Amino acid sequence: MLELLNPVVLSVLVLVVLSLSRVNVIIALLLAAVVAGLTGGLSIEETFGVVIDGLGGQGETALSYILLGTLAVMVARSGLTRKLIRGVMPLLRGPRAAVLFAIAGLACFSQNLVPVHVAFIPILIPPLLAAFDKMKIDRRGVAVALTFGLKAPYLIVPLGFGLIFQGIIVDAMEENGMEISLGQIPLAMAIPVAAMAVGLCIAILVTYRKDREYLDPKPLAHDASTSWDMTDANDLKWRRGDYAVLIGLAVTLVLQVMFQSLVMAALAGVLVIFVLRGERWTDGDPIVDRGVGMMGTIAFIMLVASGYASVLNETGAVDSLVASASEFIGDSKLLAAVIMMLVGLLVTMGIGTSFGTVPVLAAIFVPLAAAVGFTPLATAALIGAAGAIGDAGAPASDSTLGPTSGLNADGQHHHIWDTCVxxxxxxNVLLFIGGVTAAMVL
Known part of the structure; x- marks a missing residue:
């Protein structure tokens, strides 16, 4: 029988309860680590010592996030984003389904080709609200389309944020005793991403295809610095700074492919923009500050999550949990996959970030998967899908907060009922099925 008093089980339950109770994620992770350490036989001093030693496990990932945040700020400050938006505006016409699929496709570029994450949404979406309302588009469909673009690319494309996420999976699996190469992760995630694509099609073609009326537009609530006139011809003019940012993005993309190091690539891209005078060196402090503000919280969550995973391993409770779980599951890989996906759903919904969840899940999943007999590909699919499954609907996730920030610019879009649900x-339902299916066939 599964040991409900196992330190890992107790600490994860504490983590879930605290996170769902809206306790700050970093504080919740630290308190859960204390519970794991104390119930696992460590003193409180030893527990925090392990946490601090374990922070370095995701140091490269956190630094990558900070540098990408800085690069995203540079892109947002330039005229490049506006030119891109003006260029794709002709695509955002015609049948409503075509418009929503175009928005999902455009959002996909924000994770790899132009890694600005959610920064493009307050620029792109508010000016389009009037057009959406005229076409009677249900904004819930727009939210689902944007969420797809914010999530699916990093699950399967090893560039930009995808290189970070997939690198976390590889590192976390190796730290827990299972080898896998970065090139295998896209194959492992193919079925879960295909399941997400099915969900996108259902949302656009079935669920939200009917007309929805909205009130007359209210004054936009978004930051005035992001507002712009789509008829302004100045947006079409290319300036030196725009070329510098474009070259910096190209350098970032090429170096990612060459060296598989996002720290090196992002730093080079930032330096190129400075050297080519796309930004002045004297503006470095406010740019980096905004970059840290945009991505810093997630970076620190990943650091603390790495420390928490170290505590779980240090207590030795994972081995005990795997032994008891193996007895409960028996030889049923299907039951094992279902249980692991349920754990992933609870933990990720609580933490609100798939990136920060992976080290926590890997500490539990890898030994259990090895005991049950899952291949490294199947294990990676379970970790990746379980990490992503709660993120898509979590109230505190960038994947839901980002779409709401744009769609609620006139106060007519509810974060929970119109984006999260x-x-x-x-x-999440289809990711659950996709993760279990991938585990069974890979």
């Missing part, structure tokens, strides 16, 4: 229903 639709995203949860259309992605």
């Amino acid at each position: 639709p995203s949860f229903l259309h992605y």
Whole structure:
């Protein structure tokens, strides 16, 4: 029988309860680590010592996030984003389904080709709200389309944020005793991402295809610095700074492919922009400050999550949990996959970030998967899908907060009911099925 008093089980339950109770994620992780350490036989001093020693496990990932945040700020400050938006505006016309699929496709570029994450949404979406309303588009469909673009690319494309996420999976699996190469992760995630694509099609073509009326537009609530006139011809003019940012993005993309190091690539891209005078060196402090503000919280969550995973391993409770779970599961890989996906759903919904969840899940999943007989590909699929499954509908996730920031610019889009619930229903159910299916066939 599964040991409910196992330190790992107790600490994960504490983590879930605290996170769902809206306790700050970093504080919740630290308190859960204390519970794991004390119930696992460590003193409180030893527990925090292990946490601190374990912070370095995701140091490269956290630094990558900070540098990408800085690069995203540079892109947002330039005219490049506006030119891109003006260029794709002709695509955002015609049948409503075509418009929503175009938005999902455009959002996909924000994770790899132009790694600005959610920074493009307050620029792109508010000016389009009037057009959406005229076409009677249900904004819930737009939210689901944006969430797909914010999540699916990093699950399967090893560039930009995808290189970070997939690198975390590889490192976390290796730290827990299972080898896998970075090139295998896209194959492992193919079925879960295909399941997300099915959810996107259902949302656009079935669930939200009917007309929805909205009130007359209210004054936009978004930051005035992001507002712009789509008829302004100045947006079409290319300036030196725009070329510098474009070259910096190209350098970042090429170096990612060459060296598989996002720290090196992002730093080079930032330096190129400075050297080519796309930004002045004297503006470095405010740019980096905004970059840290954009990505810093997630970076620190990943650091603390790495420390928490170290505590779970140090207590030795993972081995005990795997032994008891193996007896409960027996030889049923299907039951094992279902249980692991349920754990992933609870933990990720609580933490609100798939990136920060992976080290926590890997500490539990890898030994259990090895005991049950899952291949490294199947294990990676379970970790990746379980990490992503709660993120799509979590109230504190960038994947839901980002779409709401744009769609609620006129106060007519509810974060929970119009973004979180639709995203949860259309992605998490299918991600659950996709993760279990991938584990069984890979």
